[in-house]
Amino acid sequence: MDRIRIQGGRPLEGTIRIGGAKNAALPLMAAGLLTDERLTLTNVPALADIATMAALLRTLGVAVDPVGNDGRVLAIGGAITSSEAPYDIVRKMRASVLVLGPLVARTGEARVSLPGGCAIGTRPIDLHLKALEELGAEITLEAGYVTATARKGLRGANVIFPFVSVGATENLLMAATLAEGTTVIANAAREPEIGDLAACLTAMGARIEGVGTDRLTVHGVTSLHAATHPIIPDRIETGTYACAAAITGGSVLLEGAKLEHLGAVMRTLREAGVEVAEAAGGLSVKRLNGLHGADAMTEPYPGFPTDMQAQFMSLMSVAEGASMVTETIFENRFMHVPELSRMGANIVVHGASAIVRGVPALSGAPVMATDLRASVSLVLAGLAAKGETIVNRVYHLDRGYERVEEKLAACGAAIERIPG
Ligand code: EPZ
Numbered sequence: 001m002d003r004i005r006i007q008g009g010r011p012l013e014g015t016i017r018i019g020g021a022k023n024a025a026l027p028l029m030a031a032g033l034l035t036d037e038r039l040t041l042t043n044v045p046a047l048a049d050i051a052t053m054a055a056l057l058r059t060l061g062v063a064v065d066p067v068g069n070d071g072r073v074l075a076i077g078g079a080i081t082s083s084e085a086p087y088d089i090v091r092k093m094r095a096s097v098l099v100l101g102p103l104v105a106r107t108g109e110a111r112v113s114l115p116g117g118c119a120i121g122t123r124p125i126d127l128h129l130k131a132l133e134e135l136g137a138e139i140t141l142e143a144g145y146v147t148a149t150a151r152k153g154l155r156g157a158n159v160i161f162p163f164v165s166v167g168a169t170e171n172l173l174m175a176a177t178l179a180e181g182t183t184v185i186a187n188a189a190r191e192p193e194i195g196d197l198a199a200c201l202t203a204m205g206a207r208i209e210g211v212g213t214d215r216l217t218v219h220g221v222t223s224l225h226a227a228t229h230p231i232i233p234d235r236i237e238t239g240t241y242a243c244a245a246a247i248t249g250g251s252v253l254l255e256g257a258k259l260e261h262l263g264a265v266m267r268t269l270r271e272a273g274v275e276v277a278e279a280a281g282g283l284s285v286k287r288l289n290g291l292h293g294a295d296a297m298t299e300p301y302p303g304f305p306t307d308m309q310a311q312f313m314s315l316m317s318v319a320e321g322a323s324m325v326t327e328t329i330f331e332n333r334f335m336h337v338p339e340l341s342r343m344g345a346n347i348v349v350h351g352a353s354a355i356v357r358g359v360p361a362l363s364g365a366p367v368m369a370t371d372l373r374a375s376v377s378l379v380l381a382g383l384a385a386k387g388e389t390i391v392n393r394v395y396h397l398d399r400g401y402e403r404v405e406e407k408l409a410a411c412g413a414a415i416e417r418i419p420g
Contacts, residue, residue, distance in 0.1 A: 002394040004405055006382035007414035008364055012250035014411035016241050018257045018282070019045035019402050020072075020231035023307075024193040026095040027170040028200050028231060029053045032062060032076030033102035034174060035204060037226035039076045044231060046071050048399045052093045056085055060099065077226075080107055087113040087144065093399075094118060097125055098167060101175035104137050104148040111147045119370035121330040127168035131159045135172070135179050156181030156220055164189045164300040169216075170197055176218035177206035185216040191301040192261040196232045203227035235261040236307045237401065240376055242266070242285040243311045244408065246274040247318060247384040251286035252411055259283055264304040268296050268312065272319055293321035293358055298329050310336045310377035317345035318384055319358040326353040336374035339367040343381050343389070361386050368392035372400040379404065383413055390418075 020043035030053070032039040044050060054064040054074070061081025067073040083103050090096040090113040103110035115125065129139050129146060135154040140147045156179045159172060169189040174197070176183035188194070190212060198211040204227045207219040238257040245252040246269060259266060259278050266276045272294040275286045293316060298306040306329040316323040317340055327333045334354060337347050343365050346357040364387035369375040375396040382389030391397075394417065397404050405415045 001392070001420050003418045003420055004379060004391040004394050004397070005416050005418055006364070006379065006389045006391070008382055008385035008387065008389060010383070010412050010414055011248045012245050012252050012383070012408065012411040012413060015253045015255050016407050016411060017255045018233045018238050018241070019043070021045070021193060021196070021234040022047055022049055022400050023236070024196040024231050025050055026053050027098050027174070027193065027197050028229065029057060029064070029074070029076060030098040030102050031174055031197065031200055031204070032057065033060065033080060033099060033106055034177060035077070035224040035226070036079055037077055039204065039226065040067065040073065040228040041076070042073050042228065042230045044072050044074050045234065046402050048395065049093055049095065052089060053095065056089045056096050056099060059086065059089065060103070083107050083109045083111055085112040090115050094123065095167070097128060098170055100128060100146070100148060101132060101171035104132060104150055105154055105175040105178040108151045108153065109147070109149050111145050113145050114141070119335060120333045125167070127161060127165045128171045131161070131168055131172040132175060134159050135175055135183065154179035156183040156218070158184045159186065161185070161187040163187070166191050166194065169194055173197060173208070173216060173218065174201070176220060177201050177208070177224060178222070179220040181220055183218045183220070185218070186214070188214050188216045189300060190214055192232060192235060200227065200229040203229055232261070233258050236305065238262060238283065239265040239305070239308045240311050240380070240401070241407070242269060242274070242276065242283070243315045244380050244383060245285045246272070246287040246291065247315050247380050248413075249287050250411070251284070253279055253282055253284050255282040257283040263302055265308050268294050268304060272315065291315065291319035291358070293319045293323035293356070295324045297326040300329070306330060306333060307373050309333060310373045311380055313337070313347070313354065313356060314340060314377040314380040316356040317347065317358060317381065318360075318362060321358055323356045324353055325356060328352060335370050336377045339369060339374070339378055340381055342367060343385055345381070363387055364389040366390040366392065369396060372396045376401060376404070383408065383415070
């Protein structure tokens with residue numbers, strides 16, 4: 001298994017190109033199931049999770065072909081020949097469950113392995129299933145699989161989510177585009193990735209109102225058609241490299257990044273003493289003076305994203321003063337805390353909150369993490385720490401960060417991948 005070796009203490013200086021958003025790309029690929037015609041996605045990031053979703057779509061019979069040589073354009077299309085998302089793929093990536101809505105809407109049947117728990121929490125899919133049931137799908141659970149059937153097609157309905165779920169909103173939105181009649185989704189997630197999905201579905205012929213709000217209205221159509229859609233820049237990759245610049249006392253241009261999707265993160269970084277400004281071609285981030293403690297509480301968009309919580313905690317671990325970081329989305333997303341503590345951070349967890357008391361410096365250590373964002377938070381800590389840090393289980397990073405070591409090394413970090 002590959003590892004990453006970092007010699008800490010060098011300020012990042014330079015330009016980092018931000019890729020397309022992983023969490024937008026995954027549902028967009030699933031949306032390719034809604035038509036036989038070709039859906040062309042551009043600005044696709046080169047990530048392990050994208051390869052996994054491509055493998056899943058191919059298992060369903062659909063072609064996923066790169067267009068051109070740089071791997072950034074994918075054409076998805078063709079007839080669906082199987083309605084089953086097998087355990088072997090779903091266990092690798094929970095987002096596989098996003099094929100459920102499109103499959104049942106298109107073919108009248110979907111059989112998807114239940115994803116089970118994961119490193120950051122139990123993560124059930126009950127909201128996805130209830131929402132599809134309200135559209136008339138019959139749901140059965142057997143042998144670790146969920147089967148959704150709607151032989152006569154789905155029918156529009158009023159669905160009120162009891163709490164906000166990104167994935168359930170996406171599954172329902174996709175399914176509703178082909179349902180008969182009108183579907184209203186109340187308490188819908190408002191993440192920018194949902195806006196991107198809605199934009200792509202609209203380009204494919206779907207009729208959606210209320211995009212960007214928590215109430216989506218979808219007027220079903222009988223079929224969708226070919227479209228080309230550019231994927232939005234990855235706001236979490238952007239926030240992560242902003243924290244990297246800040247934790248090393250550096251200055252970087254995040255090329256292609258958009259400020260509009262990063263409100264809460266950038267407000268919190270500014271409060272901590274980081275300079276963030278729109279610049280030609282992206283965002284400039286620098287930290288010239290000291291960092292101060294700032295609080296963050298994760299919330300659905302437009303709140304502070306749970307996917308930035310671990311990285312922000314690394315940053316706060318070297319800020320002057322104390323900060324409180326509260327996680328409200330997932331019940332087990334502090335797996336990075338013991339590893340950061342091994343690097344000298346002073347963090348105490350009380351239930352869903354962590355009190356971080358900044359220390360003057362972290363010290364390098366061998367570390368590992370069990371999920372993507374926790375792993376990258378350890379890379380950030382390693383960039384700022386004195387001495388050598390080895391981050392194990394790099395495959396987590398490869399799921400969501402494209403060439404992380406190359407991007408950081410190009411800005412002067414002493415970081416390399418050790419193949420193993
Ligand atoms: C998406 O996961 C993202 N994944 C996650 O990204 C992100 O952390 C999360 O949204 C929150 O922003 C993708 O977009 C592929 P949810 P999702 O449904 O859709 C509970 C990353 O690092 N819930 O909004 O699975 C759930 O357990 C990651 O890139 C139910 O109880 O998240 C959680 O506590 C990991 N029942 C909360 O809701 C359900 O049926 C929000 O989860 C569905 C969710």
